[in-house]
Amino acid sequence: MTLTAKGLATRQRIVDAAARLIQDNGAADTSLDDVRAATATSKSQLFHYFPDGRADLLLAVAEHEAAQVLAAQQPWLDDLTTAVSWEKWRGAVMRHYVELGDRCPLGVLTAELGKTSPETREVVSTLYDTWESALARGTQAMGIERPLEVARSILVAIQGGVVMLRATGRVAYLETGLDLALTPLRKPE
Amino acid sequence: MTLTAKGLATRQRIVDAAARLIQDNGAADTSLDDVRAATATSKSQLFHYFPDGRADLLLAVAEHEAAQVLAAQQPWLDDLTTAVSWEKWRGAVMRHYVELGDRCPLGVLTAELGKTSPETREVVSTLYDTWESALARGTQAMGIERPLEVARSILVAIQGGVVMLRATGRVAYLETGLDLALTPLRKPE
DNA sequence: CCCTCGTTGGACGGCCTGGTCCAAACGGCG
DNA sequence: CGCCGTTTGGACCAGGCCGTCCAACGAGGG
Structure with missing residues (x-):
């Protein structure tokens, strides 16, 4: 074709x-x-x-939505090397999801499309992987302890906050979850 | 009737x-x-x-599943007063979700049933509220800083980990997310 | 100019779905 | 024993859904 x-x-x-x-x-x-x-x-x-x-x-x-998720974080996602840039990224993420409410691609992807077929499952997994990698580059650049775990926990906090935002309409979960997940990056080393 | x-x-x-x-x-x-x-x-x-x-x-x-979520954490959920009891609770939660895999009530509830009607939405919200309250009682008993935020972030980590477990089949997200969310409870005060 | 292939229109069929309805079976209680 | 309300069975309907099919349209290249 x-x-x-x-x-x-x-x-x-x-x-x-x-x-x-x-x-x-x-x-x-x-x-x-x-x-x-x-x-x-x-x-x-x-x-x-x-x-x-x-x-x-x-x-x-699903592929379209996955691309949207990453696109919404550009260009902040590729430059998480200082505490300031992390905060800017955080601001962008929060703004994005508050604005979209329960129409966010990430929530749709995991809740609606994730389990429809093995192929969409694969899309979600790859999204998580590339996203986590980007975050991990940032945490490693910051020279903190257990950078990989911290990156992963940040991702988990976002995903949790978003899905709870979808379910309840409350933004507090994403806000607090992401905030506390970022604490390791704020400590004086 | x-x-x-x-x-x-x-x-x-x-x-x-x-x-x-x-x-x-x-x-x-x-x-x-x-x-x-x-x-x-x-x-x-x-x-x-x-x-x-x-x-x-x-x-x-939905109501059935919501009850299941809380029931699976009893009796640990009602006695989160020491670092040891927190670890036991954590063990119970992890065991539960690893065993159930992508068949966990919590994931089903938020992903499948949450948005079907305003009533089910309400069920999910109430579940979050009572769950968060129970966690908050524990964090407050531990005398840490910002106990309410910590309780909420723990909840977010679980929800995120579970939904990602559902989407990918990987348990690492829940493991790391919950682990790092609990760090405030491990610090010497 | 015409021929080919991508593009578009829309009718059609078969299937499954949620929901309605009537009537039979059952079981406890007076 | 006989009544009455709960429980059960299953036929039936109307609507919506996915997917197939054939035929017409149009644009670009030879």
């Missing part, structure tokens, strides 16, 4: 709309017909660009 | 089976017919014991 520029654009439009619908209504309540209606496309186009149908589309959405 | 002992038993059987099915296949992939088949009941029984149908059943399952 080769795609022209026009085809690629259509495909992207479908993925975007599907992602939005899933954020709003959940993956279970998002039918191919909903996507079709939201994008003003036809059934045949959905299966033309996503031959395996629904599963294919969900996978594409 | 009044229920006899037999009726209550049947109802409970339905809830148990539904919970199990949802743990294994997800809420979206669990139909009333599946539940019916797994419990050797008839359609009319489902709607007899859960008049609002699917929504009612899911709510009952």
Whole structure:
């Protein structure tokens, strides 16, 4: 299957709309017909660009969301070398998730798409890995003890805070969780 | 609607089976017919014991799972007064979730059931509240700084670790997250 | 200019789903 | 023993869903 520029654009439009619908209504309540209606496309186009149908589309959405998660942290994520840059990154993360509320890609990814297929599971795992690596580069640059564990615990705090934000609408979990997870980086060495 | 002992038993059987099915296949992939088949009941029984149908059943399952989460931590949760008792509790929590893997009630609750209705959302919120209160009693008894924040961050670490366990099958997130979240309780005061 | 291949339209079928409904079986209590 | 409400069985319906299929459209290259 080769795609022209026009085809690629259509495909992207479908993925975007599907992602939005899933954020709003959940993956279970998002039918191919909903996507079709939201994008003003036809059934045949959905299966033309996503031959395996629904599963294919969900996978594409998962990859799209995973990319969003990392993109939202750029360029701060790549320069976590000082206490100040860590705080800036933290500010960016908080701002991002407070703004998105329960529509955040990360929450959608883990809660809605994570278990739909082995492929999406893989997407989530890879996201965690690259994210954790980036954080670990930062903690190592800071010269603290147990940098790998600290990086991992920060990731866990974010994921926990986000999923709890999704479930309750309260932002306090993410706020406190991330705050305390970052304490090792604030200590005088 | 009044229920006899037999009726209550049947109802409970339905809830148990539904919970199990949802743990294994997800809420979206669990139909009333599946539940019916797994419990050797008839359609009319489902709607007899859960008049609002699917929504009612899911709510009952959510409450069931929420109770499970707290029950699994008893009696350790009510006696977090020393560093030793905290470690015992931690051991119990880890054992529990490692054993259950991705079938843990907490993960199911937040990922599958949390957003199905305002009522289930409420169940999740209340679970968080009572759980956090219990942890806060412990942190306060330990006389550490910022006990409320520490209690909350512990909760966030568990929730994050569990959801990541569900998504990836890896237990390391829960392990490290919970470990580091507990550091404030290990410091000499 | 036309031929080819990507693109689009939309009807159609078969399946499964949640939910309704009526009637039979059961069991305790007077 | 006979009544009555709970419990149970299962047929049935309407709607929505995914996926298939065939035919028309359009643009770009030869």
